[in-house]
Amino acid sequence: MNINHMLNEVLVRLFRNINVLEERAICTGDYKDVTANDMHVIEAIDMEEARNMTSVARSLGVTTGTLTIAVNSLVKKGYVERGRSEEDRRVVLVSLSEKGKKAYLHHQQFHEQMIEAIVEELSEEEQAVLEKALVKLDRFFRS
Amino acid sequence: MNINHMLNEVLVRLFRNINVLEERAICTGDYKDVTANDMHVIEAIDMEEARNMTSVARSLGVTTGTLTIAVNSLVKKGYVERGRSEEDRRVVLVSLSEKGKKAYLHHQQFHEQMIEAIVEELSEEEQAVLEKALVKLDRFFRS
DNA sequence: AAAAATAGTTTGATAGTCAAATTAATATTG
DNA sequence: CAATATTAATTTGACTATCAAACTATTTTT
Numbered sequence: 001m002n003i004n005h006m007l008n009e010v011l012v013r014l015f016r017n018i019n020v021l022e023e024r025a026i027c028t029g030d031y032k033d034v035t036a037n038d039m040h041v042i043e044a045i046d047m048e049e050a051r052n053m054t055s056v057a058r059s060l061g062v063t064t065g066t067l068t069i070a071v072n073s074l075v076k077k078g079y080v081e082r083g084r085s086e087e088d089r090r091v092v093l094v095s096l097s098e099k100g101k102k103a104y105l106h107h108q109q110f111h112e113q114m115i116e117a118i119v120e121e122l123s124e125e126e127q128a129v130l131e132k133a134l135v136k137l138d139r140f141f142r143s
Numbered sequence: 144m145n146i147n148h149m150l151n152e153v154l155v156r157l158f159r160n161i162n163v164l165e166e167r168a169i170c171t172g173d174y175k176d177v178t179a180n181d182m183h184v185i186e187a188i189d190m191e192e193a194r195n196m197t198s199v200a201r202s203l204g205v206t207t208g209t210l211t212i213a214v215n216s217l218v219k220k221g222y223v224e225r226g227r228s229e230e231d232r233r234v235v236l237v238s239l240s241e242k243g244k245k246a247y248l249h250h251q252q253f254h255e256q257m258i259e260a261i262v263e264e265l266s267e268e269e270q271a272v273l274e275k276a277l278v279k280l281d282r283f284f285r286s
Numbered sequence: 287a288a289a290a291a292t293a294g295t296t297t298g299a300t301a302g303t304c305a306a307a308t309t310a311a312t313a314t315t316g
Numbered sequence: 317c318a319a320t321a322t323t324a325a326t327t328t329g330a331c332t333a334t335c336a337a338a339c340t341a342t343t344t345t346t
Binding site: 003004006007008010011012013014015017018020022043061111112114115116117118119121122125126127128129130131132133134135136137138139140141 | 149154155163254260261273276280
């Protein structure tokens with residue numbers, strides 16, 4: 001089995017299972033009701049400032065209609081809060097509740113653990129190779 | 144920006160968009176009606192031999208009910224053929240039609256290009272390092 | 287022969303998605 | 317300034333993916 005074949009195997013498996021895997025990691029303990037999709041929305045909303053629907057939808061690459069539904073559910077679950085802009089009353093501003101912020105941090109920790117698990121035991125030089133490969137993969141998909 | 148942060152950025156972006164990215168690559172020209180999900184089913188069915196529903200469902204990690212629906216659609220689109228086993232008439236055997244095989248090969252080419260894009264300009268030694276890192280990533284998700 | 291097990295499909299429910307229609311507010315323009 | 321156009325978001329209708337559980341048909345076990 002050559003390197004290309006093996007690379008392909010690993011990537012195919014990752015691609016196919018990535019959502020399930022991420023969901024399994026997210027959906028634990030206090031956050032049983034957060035789907036992988038929910039978490040992507042939470043990530044896109046951001047800790048810091050309230051954002052409007054259109055910009056969040058754009059950064060997720062979905063329509064605002066789709067986002068409306070995701071946000072409805074997140075509001076019902078208590079992770080997200082809706083508000084109206086004072087300057088422009090058409091605009092809906094969404095932000096993370098305290099619970100939403102905690103879930104975000106919990107997920108960040110998962111990411112950090114994952115990165116840690118990958119990077120540990122790799123030398124500086126080895127890390128550099130991985131970085132190079134991932135940047136190329138990223139570029140491949142962007143083109 | 145350190146390696147950990149950068150790794151996280153790239154992985155998050157890949158995870159979030161992987162389906163869209165793969166679909167964009169698949170769904171071109173003659174294969175406009177093949178979704179990323181369809182392609183996963185086609186990959187699982189395999190070029191060589193007819194397989195029964197249960198084993199295909201297991202390798203995809205879905206229920207047979209889910210697979211029934213996916214196969215219905217793929218049969219309707221002409222990528223997959225259904226048949227009954229002669230030995231055991233409960234068993235449904237699925238296989239790729241000529242069109243299905245062509246789509247599979249088309250998708251394989253995409254994978255090869257992707258791998259090529261990642262691996263090109265990496266020395267043998269660098270490739271080995273990359274393999275090691277991906278095995279770790281894979282293992283992390285499996286555990 | 288009757289009962290149990292197995293393979294697959296169907297059903298009923300939920301989530302995610304889009305395009306198009308709709309509503310409400312703001313901006314433009316004649 | 318009143319009518320029109322644009323914009324932000326929601327709603328609607330349709331579709332796909334998914335699961336668990338009920339069901340059908342067949343085979344295996346007892």
